[in-house]
Amino acid sequence: MSKAKSQASTLTAHQITKVFSRIRLMSNPHQKAAIIALSLSGLRVTELSRVIVSDIITKRGEIKPEIALRAAITKGCKPRSVWLSKRAQSVIQKYIDYRLRFKQGISLNCEYQGLNPNSCFILSSKGFPYSLKAKRRVMYDGSENVYYAADSVELLIRTIYQKSGLRGCSSHSGRRSLASKLNASNVSLETIARTLGHSETQTTLVYIEITPSQLEKAAALAL
Secondary structure, eight states, X not given: OOOOTTSOOOOOHHHHHHHHHHHTTSSSHHHHXXXXXXXXXXXXXXXXHHOBHHHHBOTTSOBOSEEEEOGGGSGGGOOEEEEOOHHHHHHHXXXXXXXXXXXXXXXXXXXXXXXOTTSBSSBOTTSOBOOOEEEEEEOTTSOEEEEEEOHHHHXXXXXXXXXXXXXXXXXXXXXXXXXXXXXXTTOOHHHHHHHHTOSXXXXXXXXXXXXXXXXXXXXXXXX
């Protein structure tokens, strides 16, 4: 795991596997695993705190491979899509089963696998949505921008990584790890930017961690 200056640490495939293994030993493991899976899929912490059941599950009960994030819950109010791998879908299904077993946000019919389509997908251990805190940011022109932060979920993610023996990790680590993985797989910078919801590729470059093996390949092409 490497860490750029003032940036959240990125995770290797081995470390990601380690995190999910450690989560099994924690309380409420299915919820924690779903949170990490969504974070590693590119969702910001506030976004994964605000997605609702119908954003992730179809009316027929299928987990969507592509989540269309509504403008109302994204940073900058720009709608975008994120994609769930088969592994992420499997983790999410286990959390759905957990919610049904403990009757958290359930519905009276069998649509959406029996969950209330308008309930937040990620719920606390007591079955309630996580609260969001309104904060103000002073912009470059002196104006104030009000935004909402999911501080409790951010703290939860940091705690998960700390208990997994990983330092310097936060909710931002999921997006940085995804960007770095896509870059190592030769996905274009423009595609990575769209995946992360960046309007400028220059912003995306800050997210990407270059691995030693990538540098070795670059050096081999020099001569």
